Structures are given as C-alpha cells and as structure tokens.
Amino acid sequence: MAETAQMKVSDEVAIDITKMNKWYGAFHVLRDIDLTVYRGERIVICGPSGSGKSTLIRCINALEEHQQGSITVDGTLLSSDLKNIDKIRSEVGMCFQHFNLFPHLSILENLTLAPIWVRKTPKKEAEEVAMHYLEKVKIPDQANKYPGQLSGGQQQRVAIARSLCMKPRIMLFDEPTSALDPEMIKEVLDTMIELAEEGMTMLCVTHEMGFARQVANRVIFMDEGQIVEQNEPEAFFNNPQSPRTQLFLSQIL
Numbered sequence: 001m002a003e004t005a006q007m008k009v010s011d012e013v014a015i016d017i018t019k020m021n022k023w024y025g026a027f028h029v030l031r032d033i034d035l036t037v038y039r040g041e042r043i044v045i046c047g048p049s050g051s052g053k054s055t056l057i058r059c060i061n062a063l064e065e066h067q068q069g070s071i072t073v074d075g076t077l078l079s080s081d082l083k084n085i086d087k088i089r090s091e092v093g094m095c096f097q098h099f100n101l102f103p104h105l106s107i108l109e110n111l112t113l114a115p116i117w118v119r120k121t122p123k124k125e126a127e128e129v130a131m132h133y134l135e136k137v138k139i140p141d142q143a144n145k146y147p148g149q150l151s152g153g154q155q156q157r158v159a160i161a162r163s164l165c166m167k168p169r170i171m172l173f174d175e176p177t178s179a180l181d182p183e184m185i186k187e188v189l190d191t192m193i194e195l196a197e198e199g200m201t202m203l204c205v206t207h208e209m210g211f212a213r214q215v216a217n218r219v220i221f222m223d224e225g226q227i228v229e230q231n232e233p234e235a236f237f238n239n240p241q242s243p244r245t246q247l248f249l250s251q252i253l
C-alpha cells in the first residue's frame, strides 16, 4: 500500500506502557511489557496461542487489570480511578473476534446505543453519525435489519462501525477475522485498511500476515507473556532474529 500523508507516524505518543506485569492468580501472564505506540502507527501483534496477546490488548482499555508498571493512553494514566478509565475507554475503540452485537436490537440501534446513552448525543444526530459509518463500511442498506440476518463479515463491519461512532482516536483489534469464513475475511480487512489509510492509530492482533505486510509499520512478536521481537514488516518476515520468532513464522507462513 502506498503510504498516504495521513499514514505518517507522528512523534506524539498515543500509548505508553512501561514495565507492565500482570498475573492471573499465580500465573504470570504478561512480563515486563515495554511498548510505546506513536500516533498513526499500525501495529500488528502476533504470536502463539496463549502468549498473552489478548490480555495485553484488554489491559490497554482496562478490561483486564494489570498489577505492576504503568499504562498511559493519550496522556491519561490508567489507574483504578474510574474517571481515568472512562476517559481512556472513550478514546479507544475495540473490536473482537466475536462481534458482540446485541441480537435484539437493529443494526442502527446497535450503533446508536452508546452515543445516545453514554455520550448523551441526541437521537437524530446519533443516527446520522451511525449512517455515515455504515456507509463507510459499505452496508448502509442493512441499517434496519437485525444482526442475525447479516453474514459474519457484515456483522464484523457493523462492530467496527459501532466503535467508530464513538469517535475513537485509537482502535484495538483482537483477531477480528479469525471467526469468519475465508470469503468474508477480505471485506473486513479492506475496512481496516481504509481506517489505516485515514491515519487511525491501530493495534491489531491478527494472523493475517498479508495484512501485516501491507498495512503495518511495525510487527510485534509475543511469546510466553513477553515481547520477544519487533521490527518493520519487511525485516520482521525476511530476517527474524529470535529462534522463537523463526519457529512461529515457519509454522504459519
């Protein structure tokens, strides 16, 4: 992908993680994570199942609590202070493997729920914003249907549009295509590529290495709760340094 002006990485820090450690009970799941994400970066996180990728992503918007070290998002320190957590969540959008749409609400209602109830946006305005993002993900015609009437790929694009309605400055993706049939993966990746081209700061856990090569400016490899290696895609794929990265890549490529 040709790097557009908007895709330039700035020197403004979006996320800063320092010496972060997390345990699930006695299990040390994240070990000394140091990660600085600059605005405009598109980071792909990969690594074996169980290496802590989801946990890391979930710590960033406080869906999981970390026990040591610090996480700062857009200058706000993530602490037990609920005000800070609210602020961070309002700037960070999240998209999971399972779309988590409300089955009993229409697509439009799914998109306007949080803007109306959390942001107190007037209904008409929330609906206009929702239609804007449904057009962006290319399914405005599905607005009045229910999630169960849409394909998996369409539902995932609704989930992305739903996040965008909250105007996030950072998007976190956790294997957004891994529950999809192959023919639907591309339409979701295309949506993510478009977001990247518009300059969205993105952290994506994904096994789509084609996407990583095309879109990422940095690929991070995690294993056993640690960041083992990171590099720009070209160097990461062609010249992995750690034996653990080499083994992983030999298994998936």
Ligand code: ADP
Pocket: 024, 027, 029, 047, 048, 049, 050, 051, 052, 053, 054, 055, 056
């Ligand atoms: P990944 O996303 O890389 O597959 P996860 O972050 O989901 O890895 O999980 C990392 C490790 O933490 C795994 O061993 C997993 O079993 C464990 N784990 C994940 N969630 C919990 C939890 N809520 N309680 C206890 N252990 C967990």
Ligand code: MG
Pocket: 053, 054, 055, 174
């Ligand atoms: Mg995971």
